[in-house]
Amino acid sequence: MVISEFYMGSQRFILLSNDDLIQNIMKPVIDGSFHNRISDDHEGFKDAGLLNNGLAFNNNYNEWQYYRKFFTKVMMSSSFIKQSVIVVQNSFLEMEKYWEKLGEDTVLEFNHWSKRYFFDTIFVTTTNKPAYALANYYNKITPNEKSSLPESILKESDMFVESIDALTHSIGYFFFVPRIIRNFPGINRYTQYFKDRNNWLENNVCNIIKSKREEIDKTPIDQKLKSDMLTMYLTVNIERDVTKRIADDLHDKPMSDKSIAANFREALAGGIDTSSNTMCFLINLLENNPKVKQRMIEEIERVLGKDPNSLFTSEDLSKLEYVEAIIKEVSRVNSLIPINIKKNTEPEVIGGYRWSKGTIFILDIDRIQNHESYWKDPEIFNPDRFMDKNNPDSKNQIYMFGGGLRKCPGRNLAMVEIKATLAMLYRKYDIQLMGPLKESIQTIRKCDELKVKLKKRKNL
Numbered sequence: 001m002v003i004s005e006f007y008m009g010s011q012r013f014i015l016l017s018n019d020d021l022i023q024n025i026m027k028p029v030i031d032g033s034f035h036n037r038i039s040d041d042h043e044g045f046k047d048a049g050l051l052n053n054g055l056a057f058n059n060n061y062n063e064w065q066y067y068r069k070f071f072t073k074v075m076m077s078s079s080f081i082k083q084s085v086i087v088v089q090n091s092f093l094e095m096e097k098y099w100e101k102l103g104e105d106t107v108l109e110f111n112h113w114s115k116r117y118f119f120d121t122i123f124v125t126t127t128n129k130p131a132y133a134l135a136n137y138y139n140k141i142t143p144n145e146k147s148s149l150p151e152s153i154l155k156e157s158d159m160f161v162e163s164i165d166a167l168t169h170s171i172g173y174f175f176f177v178p179r180i181i182r183n184f185p186g187i188n189r190y191t192q193y194f195k196d197r198n199n200w201l202e203n204n205v206c207n208i209i210k211s212k213r214e215e216i217d218k219t220p221i222d223q224k225l226k227s228d229m230l231t232m233y234l235t236v237n238i239e240r241d242v243t244k245r246i247a248d249d250l251h252d253k254p255m256s257d258k259s260i261a262a263n264f265r266e267a268l269a270g271g272i273d274t275s276s277n278t279m280c281f282l283i284n285l286l287e288n289n290p291k292v293k294q295r296m297i298e299e300i301e302r303v304l305g306k307d308p309n310s311l312f313t314s315e316d317l318s319k320l321e322y323v324e325a326i327i328k329e330v331s332r333v334n335s336l337i338p339i340n341i342k343k344n345t346e347p348e349v350i351g352g353y354r355w356s357k358g359t360i361f362i363l364d365i366d367r368i369q370n371h372e373s374y375w376k377d378p379e380i381f382n383p384d385r386f387m388d389k390n391n392p393d394s395k396n397q398i399y400m401f402g403g404g405l406r407k408c409p410g411r412n413l414a415m416v417e418i419k420a421t422l423a424m425l426y427r428k429y430d431i432q433l434m435g436p437l438k439e440s441i442q443t444i445r446k447c448d449e450l451k452v453k454l455k456k457r458k459n460l
């Protein structure tokens, strides 16, 4: 079945499970028909306060385009990517310090470490400030002496991590679950939990914005401001605009705190759960495919050298072709976002049928990426399909970052962070899985448990 129809309450969805059917939808056409993801009056998203805020669920094209410019300017620039490679190496060094204190016999819950690690990394890259989520987590679990922390830390970083997790999962919940079920006794406590977490996140993001504004106000006028993402949002259209006039004629006022909070929240939510879960699935598949792992380590050592502590740059990472093929293959077999959602604003013909405007299409990425009509032996984990340009599989689309104009704006950042993390981990440690990876599919494919032991490699 390549096209099917289903309902959740009164909401109709059309499921597309064939790559040819989604090609048009995924084309990056300006003002194309498939620009939005949800209906303009989506009841669940209104209820959750997610509609027409920020980027991902903003159906107002001009607003979306304006906010997207900030993401593009920051996250797609080479200077930002270069800086991110330094930040990610610093976060890794910090994480290793805690692992060393815990000792090699400790079973590490890698999914929890990974989440805090990407939280700290994305927080510094977007605000130029540390968040200390790793330090807080270490202090929470260690039986040993706790790590001393500066006064200015995000004491609530654990609650932050939990709230971002809740925000990600609330997206699928408010999207699919009709109001009558959300309010049903027993289920309504999930609804309330998501709302509470989202409100908590909103308030705390607003506090961060407030303190950044104070910092900007205190910075002498002749002193250059940093051009991190948050400072860009806060200074656009004021005298000290660090965005070099990103604004257009439609946007001549400073950005409201509500809009800044929504965009900043999306940078955090977009960048943490996605990358941290991807890392867990990578480790799991690599440990179950020792030949692939060995070849990857050889590439890492060939490109970055044998010293497991040497620093590297984004140019070095771009030479890790096999590592990149592994990341693509993991995203093919364990697609992190198993479905993509698009809505047409004009009537469209797909699969020989004419669909009225406002149809919600669910793109069945998981099935397409694992279907034998497109992939040779799809059940086999084989990164080589992306290495050899003559392999027909290498021509296939991988939808890890979606497609069209709304393709993930954090994709370059995610790729360098994940490559860097894999390299730092595998050039130094032997990983022992302490049980199977446990997963669930909520809005994204989530790793619920990945227990490992890490030992420094003997031949170092």
Ligand code: HEM
Pocket: 055, 056, 057, 068, 122, 266, 267, 268, 270, 271, 272, 274, 275, 278, 336, 337, 340, 341, 399, 400, 401, 402, 403, 404, 405, 406, 407, 408, 409, 410, 411, 413, 414
């Ligand atoms: C492994 C990491 C990541 C994966 C797998 C991923 C995947 C995706 C996918 C599938 C989409 C939907 C695209 C579409 O509709 O076609 C998306 C959108 C988005 N992503 Fe990512 N992403 C990752 C990392 C990041 C990072 C690091 C950030 C930012 C720091 C980010 C921010 C966003 C935002 C804001 C959107 C909405 C874009 C829009 O609507 O214009 N993502 N991502």
